[in-house]
Amino acid sequence: MRIPEKLNGPRRWHKAAVAVAVSLATLPALAQETFKIGIVSFLSGQAAESFGVPAINAGKLLIDQFNKGAAPAPYNRPGFGGMKIEPIYVDEAGGATKQVQEMRNLYDRDKVDVVLGYVSSGDCLAVAPVAEEMKKFLILYDCGTPRIFEDGKYNYVFRTAAHATMDNVALARYLKARNVKVDTFNLINQDYAWGQDSKADFILSMKQLYPNAKQQADLLPKFGAGQYGTEVSALLSRPADILHSSLWGGDLQAFILQGGARGVFQKQTPVFSAADHVLVPMGDKFPSGAIIGARGAYGLMSPKSALNDWWFELHSKELKVYPAQPSYRMAQGLMGLKLAVERAMAANGGRKPTPEQLAAAMRGSSWPSPGGTITMALGNGHQAIQETAIGRTRWDAARKMVVIEDIQRFSAECVNPPANMTSDDWMKAGFPGSKC
Numbered sequence: 218m219r220i221p222e223k224l225n226g227p228r229r230w231h232k233a234a235v236a237v238a239v240s241l242a243t244l245p246a247l248a249q250e251t252f253k254i255g256i257v258s259f260l261s262g263q264a265a266e267s268f269g270v271p272a273i274n275a276g277k278l279l280i281d282q283f284n285k286g287a288a289p290a291p292y293n294r295p296g297f298g299g300m301k302i303e304p305i306y307v308d309e310a311g312g313a314t315k316q317v318q319e320m321r322n323l324y325d326r327d328k329v330d331v332v333l334g335y336v337s338s339g340d341c342l343a344v345a346p347v348a349e350e351m352k353k354f355l356i357l358y359d360c361g362t363p364r365i366f367e368d369g370k371y372n373y374v375f376r377t378a379a380h381a382t383m384d385n386v387a388l389a390r391y392l393k394a395r396n397v398k399v400d401t402f403n404l405i406n407q408d409y410a411w412g413q414d415s416k417a418d419f420i421l422s423m424k425q426l427y428p429n430a431k432q433q434a435d436l437l438p439k440f441g442a443g444q445y446g447t448e449v450s451a452l453l454s455r456p457a458d459i460l461h462s463s464l465w466g467g468d469l470q471a472f473i474l475q476g477g478a479r480g481v482f483q484k485q486t487p488v489f490s491a492a493d494h495v496l497v498p499m500g501d502k503f504p505s506g507a508i509i510g511a512r513g514a515y516g517l518m519s520p521k522s523a524l525n526d527w528w529f530e531l532h533s534k535e536l537k538v539y540p541a542q543p544s545y546r547m548a549q550g551l552m553g554l555k556l557a558v559e560r561a562m563a564a565n566g567g568r569k570p571t572p573e574q575l576a577a578a579m580r581g582s583s584w585p586s587p588g589g590t591i592t593m594a595l596g597n598g599h600q601a602i603q604e605t606a607i608g609r610t611r612w613d614a615a616r617k618m619v620v621i622e623d624i625q626r627f628s629a630e631c632v633n634p635p636a637n638m639t640s641d642d643w644m645k646a647g648f649p650g651s652k653c
Contacts (some may be wrong), residue, residue, distance in 0.1 A: 267338060
């Protein structure tokens with residue numbers, strides 16, 4: 218489905234933004250030129266309602282603000298350096314083979330300058346080498362597998378959000394910091410790259426922080442399974458202290474409804490690495506007392522800042538729901554792209570940048586986002602790290618919403634590996650170099 222539509226640290230990115238603004242202000246106006254972006258996320262299927270559509274809606278909202286010049290500094294120059302942003306939205310449903318062809322069409326037929334997208338780790342693993350082969354600029358705004366930049370080397374591919382290792386290290390650190398008793402634990406994760414990697418990262422983290430904890434059930438249903446009767450029965454037959462899961466989207470919603478109806482979460486505390494995006498649609502069906510992450514400091518766990526206040530209030534007013542993980546990840550990808558385009562333009566006389574110039578501007582960069590500072594610190598400057606947060610859920614009957622309490626924040630350097638180590642090696646070695 219294609220829907221066309223009409224530095225490191227805060228001081229360094231602020232200085233860079235000021236320099237770019239001053240340089241661009243002296244250049245000729247580019248009002249007649251456009252910058253085309255292919256934006257890919259789930260618009261149909263089990264991942265659409267709770268993830269893909271909210272991400273796309275947030276993208277539309279932010280692009281409109283950019284085109285109007287209505288976003289706060291350093292994002293207040295209209296469009297991308299004066300060029301109007303022209304998005305083309307593509308449905309991610311259909312599998313990796315289809316997405317590779319859709320991406321080729323965006324570059325070759327639609328002549329987009331950049332593709333920004335992909336939620337599924339399987340899709341990211343498929344499209345990244347193709348974009349590299351085509352020498353086209355690609356931003357992966359979400360997908361979690363660490364394999365993208367740990368197993369491959371890219372010049373034109375970037376991911377503007379942290380990978381899944383952060384999520385699972387943070388969960389284990391939260392359990393330890395809160396003295397949660399974990400003698401036994403169960404796992405249920407989807408049987409593809411995201412679920413397999415999330416499971417492995419959590420197990421490795423637990424071996425360091427809870428070396429005597431015993432792993433019990435290890436369940437790997439298919440992506441989009443929808444029915445979890447067998448898995449629920451297995452979990453009820455082997456109750457543990459906690460239940461780890463990286464399920465997301467419609468799969469997570471279905472599992473919670475089916476597991477909750479049979480009392481799974483009364484037998485073991487759910488520990489969900491990426492659950493914030495289903496809190497609103499699930500309401501009081503979401504288990505109270507669950508320990509959850511949002512894959513960043515997002516939504517109800519986001520930091521206090523002028524930029525976040527603006528984004529949270531704008532999103533809540535215009536889209537009638539507060540922003541969660543999908544919206545924050547879309548926003549930080551677009552914000553990072555905007556500043557990279559404008560840096561590249563300032564360096565080449567105000568002209569639209571080539572993929573090579575854009576890659577040079579993005580590599581190793583840092584920028585402010587509503588969820589905190591994003592720094593391209595890994596994968597030779599192509600993979601982001603960021604801060605994150607973990608908390609506990611509670612149904613607030615008076616407010617008729619799930620709230621998150623007992624929140625703990627973790628710096629990017631605490632829960633992400635250093636640049637000279639893979640995630641696996643870092644966890645197996647006991648998190649050397651971490652700054653918590």
